Amino acid sequence: QVRPVESGGGLVQPGGSLRLSCSISGFIRTSYAIGWFRQAPGKEREGVSCISNKDGGTYTADSVKGRFTISRDYAKNTVYLQMNNLRPEDTAVYYCTVDFARGYCSDQQSAFEYWGQGTQVTVSS
Numbered sequence: 001q002v003r004p005v006e007s008g009g010g011l012v013q014p015g016g017s018l019r020l021s022c023s024i025s026g027f028i029r030t031s032y033a034i035g036w037f038r039q040a041p042g043k044e045r046e047g048v049s050c051i052s053n054k055d056g057g058t059y060t061a062d063s064v065k066g067r068f069t070i071s072r073d074y075a076k077n078t079v080y081l082q083m084n085n086l087r088p089e090d091t092a093v094y095y096c097t098v099d100f101a102r103g104y105c106s107d108q109q110s111a112f113e114y115w116g117q118g119t120q121v122t123v124s125s
Contacts (some may be wrong), residue, residue: 002026002114004096009119012086018121020081022096031103034079035059035112036070038092047107048094049081054103061107064090086123093118
């Protein structure tokens with residue numbers, strides 16, 4: 001059973017930084033895409049960023065471009081989301097998700113198969 005586990009969330013002041021980690025256990029296939037989504041209270045879950053080892057593609061939402069960076073460590077089966085210059089509107093539960101079936105990045109939830117439990121990020125002074 002594939003299981004993504006997020007960590008690194010917390011409370012940070014506006015302008016601060018956090019780094020989220022997504023560690024994936026279980027059977028890892030050769031080609032996959034790993035995405036980060038977030039859901040703020042009362043809002044739809046939205047795609048934030050994604051990285052694929054199938055075609056090397058990445059995706060970053062316009063709302064976080066220039067502030068968030070996705071990266072990965074193959075040896076550790078871990079993906080990171082470095083979040084800089086955080087804003088109150090970044091407050092949300094952040095979810096890590098994996099797609100093995102297609103292996104390409106997408107901003108659609110339906111493209112992904114396995115989801116973590118989420119980690120809370122709160123940006124507030």
